[in-house]
Amino acid sequence: MAKSADSVTGPLPRRCCNAQFACEWLYAAINHIKGGKTMEETYVGIDIHRDYGVACVRDLKGEIVDEFQFGNNIEGIQKVREKLGENNVHVAIESTGNMWVVLWDTLEENKLDLHLVHPLKTKAIASNKLKNDKLDAKMLSRLLRGDLLVCSYVPPRDVRDEREIVRLRASLVRLRTQVINKLRSILHKYCIRYKGSLRQNAGIEFLSSLEIRPVDKSAVQSYLETLKTLNSEIASVNAQIAKNEKEEIRLLMSIPGIDYYSAVLINSEIGDISRFPSHNKLASWAGLVPSMHQSGTTFYNGNITKEGSKRLRWILVQCAHASIKTNSKINEFYSKIAKRRGDNKAIVAVARKLVKIIYAVLSSGNPSLYGDPKKTETKIKRMRTIAEK
Incomplete structure (x- = not known):
C-alpha cells in the first residue's frame, strides 16, 4: 500500500500563513504520490513585438529559471518551441495586433497550455512604474503562475479561418463603398443625381x-475599373462563405433577419456556445447590456457597454433592422419600445432579443420558433446557388 503524503512530508499546519511553505509542501506531496517523479511544471510569460519577443520562464516555486530574447520570425519561434518542449508548460502571450498569431499557431502544435492575455485588463491588475520588455515578461509569468490573468478567447484554427474569410469580405465591401463615394463626389460637381445603385x-x-470634363472622365474610368475588380473579388469571397454548410449555420438561418453571411459571421465570432453559461453572458460579451454605475445609495444604468466583439455587435444591429421587416412578432416588440424610447434604443433592444434567440437555437440544436421553415429553405437554396458560382 502506498504511503500517504503526510508520512513523508509531514502534515500541513492548520494555521500556516506562509504561502511559499504551503506551495512547497503541496509540491512535495504531489511528487511523492507520483512515485517521486518530479513534475517539471513551468510558467512562461512572453512579451511579443513586431521584430522580437522576450520570454521569462518560472518554475512551480516562482523562481526564474530562464530569460531569453528571440526574433519574431520562423527561426526565432522555432527556438522558443525547442526551449519550452511539450510537458506541463503554461504560456501567457500578450495580445499585440496580429504579431502573436504565428507564435500561437506554432506552440499550439506542441499542445501547450496557451493563454492570450488581455493587455488593458491585465494592466489594471498589475502595472509597473518602470516599463520594459523584460519586466513585462516577468509580470506575465508571475500573474500566470498565480492564475490572475484576464485572457481572451482564442477559437480553434478552423473557426479562426472562418473569421478571416468573413472579415475579408467586410474589408472589401468597405473599399467598394469608398470608391462609390468618390464617384458620387464627382457627380455632385455636375449636380447629377442617380437614384439607383452605382455598383x-x-x-x-x-x-x-x-459627358464631363476629360480630367473627371479619366477619374471616373479609373474608379470604375477598381469597382469592377472589387465586385468580382466580393463575388468570389461570397462563394467561399456560402460553401459553409455547418449545422450551426443552418440553425442560425432559421432566425428572422439572418442570412448566410450573417450566420457565418455570428457563428465564427461566438465560437463554442457552451463557453457562455447563459444568454445574458453572451449579450455582455457582445456589448449589448447597459453599463452600471453605483456609489453608495446612488445607482443608475447608462448606455450599452460596447465591449467585447464589435463585429458581432455590428452584425446583430444589422440583423435587427432586417428582422423587424420580416417578422411580425419582432416588429411588434420593436414598435412598443420605439414609442417609449425612440428608434435607436428599440433597435438595440431587438439586437439584444436576437442574442437570446441565437443562444437558445445554438444551445438546443433546434430551429428558431420565430422562423418560417419555407423562408429558411429559400435562404439555404440561395446560399447553395451562390456557392456554385
Missing part, C-alpha cells in the same frame, strides 16, 4: 456614358 451594371453603364 450594379446599370449604374456602371450610366457612369461610363457621362
